[in-house]
Amino acid sequence: xxxxxxxxxxxxxxxxxxxxxxxxxxxxxxxxxxxxxxxxxxxxxxxxxxxxxxxxxxxxxxxxxxxxxxxxxxxxxxxxxxxxxxxxxxxxxxxxxxxxxxxxxxx
Amino acid sequence: xxxxxxxxxxxxxxxxxxxxxxxxxxxxxxxxxxxxxxxxxxxxxxxxxxxxxxxxxxxxxxxxxxxxxxxxxxxxxxxxxxxxxxxxxxxxxxxxxxxxxxxxxxxxxxxxxxxxx
Numbered sequence: 311x312x313x314x315x316x317x318x319x320x321x322x323x324x325x326x327x328x329x330x331x332x333x334x335x336x337x338x339x340x341x342x343x344x345x346x347x348x349x350x351x352x353x354x355x356x357x358x359x360x361x362x363x364x365x366x367x368x369x370x371x372x373x374x375x376x377x378x379x380x381x382x383x384x385x386x387x388x389x390x391x392x393x394x395x396x397x398x399x400x401x402x403x404x405x406x407x408x409x410x411x412x413x414x415x416x417x
Numbered sequence: 418x419x420x421x422x423x424x425x426x427x428x429x430x431x432x433x434x435x436x437x438x439x440x441x442x443x444x445x446x447x448x449x450x451x452x453x454x455x456x457x458x459x460x461x462x463x464x465x466x467x468x469x470x471x472x473x474x475x476x477x478x479x480x481x482x483x484x485x486x487x488x489x490x491x492x493x494x495x496x497x498x499x500x501x502x503x504x505x506x507x508x509x510x511x512x513x514x515x516x517x518x519x520x521x522x523x524x525x526x527x528x529x530x531x532x533x534x
Contacts, residue, residue: 344520344521346462352526353511353523353524353525353526353527354462354511354524355523355524356520356521356522356523359520359522360520365520365522397461397462399462399521401516401517401518401519401520401521403517404475404517405464405475405477405478406452406464406467406517406521407464408454408461408462408463408464409461410461411461411462
């Protein structure tokens, strides 16, 4: 099973700041890595697929990079609505797995 | 617009059974693989099961032999039959479009399953 480790567990930033979230895979997943945003009481929403492609309707301040085992989600300038939990997810191998999440909170 | 609407959740005793349903609309259901993903209270996301558009299935080890995923393409509905339920199966269960071949998106709003005596 491919284990995805996200860091940090919690990130405290202010609106307008830049956020950098990391996801490391226990073995290569190529570029089969996605990022999701989840707000309380809501289902996850796809932000980035295949490592660097923004999903439909996702603002340009969200970007993804990486390949192999190391991936990054960057939010260039935080908006109030961006404070949420973020999960990475790999679909390179069965079983499909998710990271444990990074909580992005307002400082 | 793609819509996924889960139903069937509720309170069940350990060892009991429950069947979840997911009504799909807004896309060609029989051309797409579908998945179930769950989230324990306060926890992260855990993939449960996937069924391809042609009916091949995959299961997480934690549910293999207890859960069965199926689909009714004539009614655009996905199912998850859950037997021998355990306390640790307590979670919100999400239905989602997608499999290992594509990003899992979108997701339904989820249905809560509580296993408790």
